[in-house]
Amino acid sequence: MSIVIRHAEPGDFEAVQGIFEAPEAIAGTLQVPFPSAEAWRKLLAEQQPGGKILLATIDGRVVGQIGIHTVARPRRSHVGYIGMAVHDEWHHQGVGSALLQAAISLADNWLHLLRLELTVYTDNEVAVRLYKKHGFFIEGTHRAYALRDGKYVDAYAMARIHPNPPNIASHRPARKRRAASGGR
Structure with missing residues (x-):
């Protein structure tokens, strides 16, 4: 099984809609059930500048x-x-890990992003482990963050800082001291 990561195109809207029709996938996001195909078509057709949507495919199927x-x-x-x-x-087949690796590489090497942020429901232990494995850490907990299936649920705020950031002030080399001028 080979996972291929590629950029989303407007014609992918039905496949993306299919991901969000799956009960577990919808429960793990802020989307509401029964997503509109038109809403996904519009989102993929009108991607915002600076935003990227990547898809994982297996044998041509968007997963x-x-x-x-x-x-x-x-x-x-x-x-x-x-x-x-x-x-x-x-x-549990490596799809999330492949997507996350591709997004991190894009952020670190092409988008000049120092910090990646996300929210994840506190009861989504598999996702929390995945994010930690890829360098994210929990910064805090949002109480009653979202309504899911009639109950308010908490979510973690997680972030990852580029491990070798270019041009970051706290990583500057120490300043050279000026030589003392003997006559003052």
């Missing part, structure tokens, strides 16, 4: 997606926010 969305505010332009879903039939 997962991840979106990287950048922050428009100038002082947070170094931040990307990710959201991911894997079709229920393809859980």
Whole structure:
């Protein structure tokens, strides 16, 4: 089984809609059940500048997606926010890991993002482990973050900082001291 990661195209809207029709996938996101095909078509056709949607395919079938969305505010332009879903039939088969690796590589090497952020429900232990495996850490807990199946559930705020960031102030080499001028 080979997982291929590629950019989402407008024609992929039905396949992406299919991911979010799966009960476990929908329960792990902020989407509501019964997604509209038209809404997904519009989202894929009108992707925002700086945003990327990647798909995981196996034998040509779309089995997962991840979106990287950048922050428009100038002082947070170094931040990307990710959201991911894997079709229920393809859980625990490396799809999420492949999507996450591709998104991290894109963020680190091409989008000049220092920080990636995400939210994940606290009871989604498999996803929390996956994110930690890829360098994310829990920054805090949002209480009653979202309504899911009639109950308010908590979510973790997680983030990952680029491990070897270019041009970061806290990683500057020590300043050279000026030589003392003997006559002062």
